[in-house]
Amino acid sequence: MQAMKILIVRFSSIGDIILTTPVIRCLKMQMQGVEIHFVTKEVFKETVINNPYLSKVHLFKSDVSEIYNELKKEKFDLVIDLHKNLRSLRLKWFLKTKSISFDKLNFQKFLTVRFKIKKALPQKHIVERYLETLTLLGIKDDGKGLDYFLSINDFVDVKTLYLKNAVTNFAVLVAGGSYFTKQIPLNKLIEICERVQTPLIILGGNTDKFIGDELKKQFPAIINLCGALTLNQSASVIKQASLIITSDTGLMHMAAAFNKKIISVWGNTIPEFGMSPYKPHPDNQMMEVENLPCRPCSKLGYNKCPRGHFKCMNEIDVSAMKL
Numbered sequence: 001m002q003a004m005k006i007l008i009v010r011f012s013s014i015g016d017i018i019l020t021t022p023v024i025r026c027l028k029m030q031m032q033g034v035e036i037h038f039v040t041k042e043v044f045k046e047t048v049i050n051n052p053y054l055s056k057v058h059l060f061k062s063d064v065s066e067i068y069n070e071l072k073k074e075k076f077d078l079v080i081d082l083h084k085n086l087r088s089l090r091l092k093w094f095l096k097t098k099s100i101s102f103d104k105l106n107f108q109k110f111l112t113v114r115f116k117i118k119k120a121l122p123q124k125h126i127v128e129r130y131l132e133t134l135t136l137l138g139i140k141d142d143g144k145g146l147d148y149f150l151s152i153n154d155f156v157d158v159k160t161l162y163l164k165n166a167v168t169n170f171a172v173l174v175a176g177g178s179y180f181t182k183q184i185p186l187n188k189l190i191e192i193c194e195r196v197q198t199p200l201i202i203l204g205g206n207t208d209k210f211i212g213d214e215l216k217k218q219f220p221a222i223i224n225l226c227g228a229l230t231l232n233q234s235a236s237v238i239k240q241a242s243l244i245i246t247s248d249t250g251l252m253h254m255a256a257a258f259n260k261k262i263i264s265v266w267g268n269t270i271p272e273f274g275m276s277p278y279k280p281h282p283d284n285q286m287m288e289v290e291n292l293p294c295r296p297c298s299k300l301g302y303n304k305c306p307r308g309h310f311k312c313m314n315e316i317d318v319s320a321m322k323l
Helices: 014-018 021-030 042-047 064-074 086-095 106-115 126-132 186-195 206-218 231-240 250-257
Strands: 005-009 035-041 056-060 078-081 099-101 171-174 200-203 243-247 262-266 285-288
Touching (some): 005 021, 005 064, 005 086, 014 042, 021 126, 035 042, 035 064, 042 231, 056 064, 078 086, 171 186, 171 250, 186 206, 200 231, 231 250, 243 250, 250 262
Parallel strands (some): 005 035, 005 078, 035 056, 078 099, 171 200, 243 262, 262 285
C-alpha cells in the first residue's frame, strides 16, 4: 500500500508556525510511512526548514498561487488546513483533494473583542485544538510539547562571544513585536533593564534597532543584538538563556519549545485566545493589566492604541516580575 502524502497549510507567522509542530510530529510518528509536506511564506522558512519530520517544505514569496502547479504535481492525499482563510480555501479548491480544516473560532473571538465575553472562548490551547482537528485520523496528543530545530550553522556561542565565559546565566529581553499594541513600550523596557540582575541580551529584528540602541545608551552593559542575527541564530541564543522576557511574540513560542522560563507581557491580546506559552515551565509568569474595559481591543493588534492611553502595557507592574 502506498504511503499517504499530506500537505499542512500554515502561511504565517513565526509563532503560529511553531504552534503547528506537535501536529507535524504526531502525524509522522503515529501514521505508518506518512510523507508530510508543509507550505508557508519564504520569509518564515527558518521555522520549519530543519524539521526532520517534514519530507518537503514548499515556499512562496507573496501569494501561494505562485506555487499552485508545484503543489498540484505532488498529488497529495490530504490537505490539513491550519490557516483557514480565503487564500487557503482557494488553494484547496485548486488542489481538489480531501481536506481537513481547523476551526479558527472567529465568531467567538469577535464576541470577546467586541463585547468582552471571554467565556465564549474554549478553555483550550490552540495546540490542543489543532490536534483535535486530526481526531478522524486517529492522531493523539503525545504530550511532548512544541518543537524547534536548529542546524549546527545556527549556533551562536553566547558565553564565548558576548559574555567572555565570565558567567553561566543570562536573560533575554525581546524588543518589538508584530503589532505596536503587542510590544512592550520603551519606558517599560527601561524599567525591566533596571531590575534584571544577570547579564541581559536584547533580541529583535531590523525594525527594533532603535529600541536596542536606546537601551544600550542607558545601560551600557547590556548586549544589543537587535537586527544582528538571523531568526535561527536568535533561537540559538534563546536556547542558551535562563530567562526570556517577552510580549506575545513568535520568540515567546520559540522559548516555550525550548522549555525556558518565560515572563510574558500581554498588551491588547489575552492568553484566553489560546496562544499562551504551551506546556509552560513551572516558573513562568504572565503579566497583564486585568479588568481593563477596552481589553482585548483586537485578536491581532494595531499600529497604535485605539484609545490613545495604551494602559494595557503602560500600567504593567514591572516590580511584580519574578526575575
